[in-house]
Amino acid sequence: MAPRYALAPDPHGPGGRLQPLADDGTPLGPPEHAALLGPAVAAVEAAERPRWVYAAADSAYAPLLPVRLARCHDLRLTEPLLLGHEGGWGEPRSLGAAWARLRGLPVPADLPEAAPDDDEQAGLFAPDRLQLPPGADPLEAVVAVHAEQLRRIAAIGDDAARARFRVLVAAESAGGLLAAEMARDGLPWRTDLHDLLLTELLGPRPQIPGAQPRRLAELADELQQALGGRPFNPDSHTQVLRAFADRGVQLSSTRSWELRGVGHPAADLLIRYKELSRLHAAHGWAWQAAWARGGRFRPExxxxxxxxxxxxxxxxxxxxxxxxxxxxxxxxxxxxxxxxxxxxxEPRVLAALSGDTGLARSAAEGDLYEALAATAFHGDRAKAKLGLLGAMYGQTGGDIGPLLATLRRRYPAAMGHVEAAARTGEDGGIVRSRLGRTCPPPSADWLDLTEAPETAGEAGGRSARARGRFTRNFVIQASAAxxxxxxxxxxxxxxxxxxxxxxxxxxxxxxxxxxxxxxxxxxxxxxxxxxxxxxxxxxxxxxxxxxxxxxxxxxxxxxxxxxx
Known part of the structure; x- marks a missing residue:
């Protein structure tokens, strides 16, 4: 087993403290202060390749880069996994919150997640995201919370469930390392090609900040003319519906799938306008200036x-x-x-989760839907895909009923697995992923709606079925994660x-x-x-x-x- 080291950076400086830990999280010696934390950590990493224990990757690991750590235990990522297991899903997860629960103190709320700030001076005066009370020692808190997390992990279920949960904690913590590294390294991004694409689609870059690109303005005008010429705002849902209604076209929404069935020339114009408007807002020139710098896109x-x-x-x-x-x-x-x-x-995850031998054979190699079609749907791949996705997502309407019946006959273990998860959700229970991630419990409003006799009729049934669809898919999607x-x-x-x-x-x-x-x-x-x-x-x-x-x-x- 790899040795463990607790790590706590100084809040306003390049130094920090390290402390070796035993396998149960107890200290093996006094803390050591390093005036420059990066070189000190790099030296220990090269010599011992320990599992580093820290409050959170953004505060403890990201500032050390380009020093690379092989493994870690991230307290902030581990805490919600444990809280979910213990019935505390959604409680604050910061180091300060975990420390407060351990000491019986008032638990501070998590701070809102902040957007990245390029102002180094602002960073010096940023709020303490650890949320520790005044006078608390960050390293002492890291050591104590880590030891308590190890104790809580050891109390989980049977040996198999506990072993899987340990894999989840290690993988989630490694994800924190990787997220910090990818944000630093960035995705290669050619801003010249981005400019060319935007110009092709939207027209020249507006010279006035916030101005509408030429092609959007042209489409807005064409849309207005196609709907009778009366001015309206194409970005206003209400005004768009009214403009269509004035021309005898009743719409319940401006979703693309509904517009495509209208058969009015304005519908295609609106679809194109919405596509380009979304591109301009989400990934236009303002986005490029904020996120794509130095030939790299560096998201958080x-x-x-x-x-x-x-x-x-x-x-x-x-x-x-x-x-x-x-x-x-x-x-x-x-x-x-x-x-x-x-x-x-996700279909392969269902096969592995359920242990259904027939579905496992179909998922062995190649195109799963083709294999499924050959086995159960007379070679019709489209029906095989529709049926299996319907089973995983809880679809019951339309012509899917006979497809689901076929799946139940041919793959009883797989269908039984998702249907059991759905029943658990409908009853207000919780389900877990393969490694032990816990789904959210039902809300108080859900419980009131489904349990009160006077309201547990049609509305309660709908809410119960909706939660069943959620838990049915959660076990698959979370296990895929x-x-x-x-x-x-x-x-x-x-x-x-x-x-x-x-x-x-x-x-x-x-x-x-x-x-x-x-x-x-x-x-x-x-x-x-x-x-x-x-x-x-x-x-x-x-x-x-x-x-x-x-x-x-x-x-x-x-x-x-x-x-x-």
Missing amino acids: YVVGGVVSGRWASRGGGALQIPRILRRAVVADPGWSLVVADAAQL DWALALLAGLRRRLAVFGSGADRPHLVFFQHDEVLVHTPTDLADAVAAEIAAAADEARTLVFGDSPVRFPMSTAVVDCYADAK
Whole structure:
């Protein structure tokens, strides 16, 4: 087992303190102060490769970069995982909150997540995000909270559940390391190509800040003329619906799927206007000025930012880069992008979770839906896909009923797994991912609606079924997030063998089931092989000896847009 070291940076300076810990988290010696924390940490890392224990990656690890740590225990990422297990889902998760619970003190609320600030002076006077009470010693708090977290982990369930939860904690903590590294390294981004794309789609960059691009103004005028010429704001939902109604077209929304069924020329204009307006607002010139600097897009990732364990991002829209803008993601000269994504991840997760031997055979290799179609749907891939997705997401309407009946006959263990999760949710219970991430409990309003006799009729039934659909999918989506975290942790470790300098392959992007590695071109094939190996390693870590495979579709390209 790797040795452990607690780490606490000085709040306003380059120094900090280190303290060796025993396996149970108790100190093995007094703290050591380092005037320069980075070199001191690098020396211990090189000599001992310990598991570092700290309050949070953004406050303890990000300032140390480019020093790279192999492993850590992130207290802020671990605390909500434990709280979920203990029935405290959603409680504050800062070091100060965990310290207060341990000491029986008033628990401080978590501070709002702040957007990145480039002003170094502002950083000096930023609020203490650790949320410790005045006079509390940060290192003492780190050591005490870590020891208590280890005790709480040791109290989880049986040996198998406890072992899986330890994998979850390690993988989630590794995600914190990686998120900090990707924010620092950045995704290669060609602003000249971005400018060209915006100009092609929107017209020349407006000279007046905040002005509407020419093409948007033209589309707004064309839309107005197509709806009779009366002025209205195309960005106003209410005014758009009224303008269509005035021409005899009744709409319940301005969603694209509804507009496509209208058959009025203004509908296509509105769809195009909305697409370009969204691009301009989310990834236009203002976005470029804020986020794409020095040839890199550097978003701030939020590990576990979604209740299922998926990542989110804080500003920059990192997880929603429009497909057309992928043309701006271009590898450096002499480098390549290795782009890999897991094929049909969630259906394969269902096969592995449920242990359904028939579905596992279909998920063994290649196109799962094709195999499913050949086995149960007379070769109709579309029906196979519709039926399985309906089972995972709780769809019951339309023509899906006979498809679900077929799935129940052919794959009873898989269907039983998701339907049991749905029943648990409908009854107000909680479900967990494969590694032990806990879903949110029902709200007080939900309980009032579904339990009070006078209101537990139709509205209560709808609410119960909605929660059942949520828990049905949670067990799959959260377990898929478990696998993705294990993939990231394993791939990060495997890429480290190629070196630690500026010319090393490194992860630059992650989105649910897709990873991008920026690598010297001569190492691209080796990197692709490591991705495949990391995927298989993640399968074993999360699902044990399951026969289900998680193949990665991999492409080596110069430009992200060429990967698909």
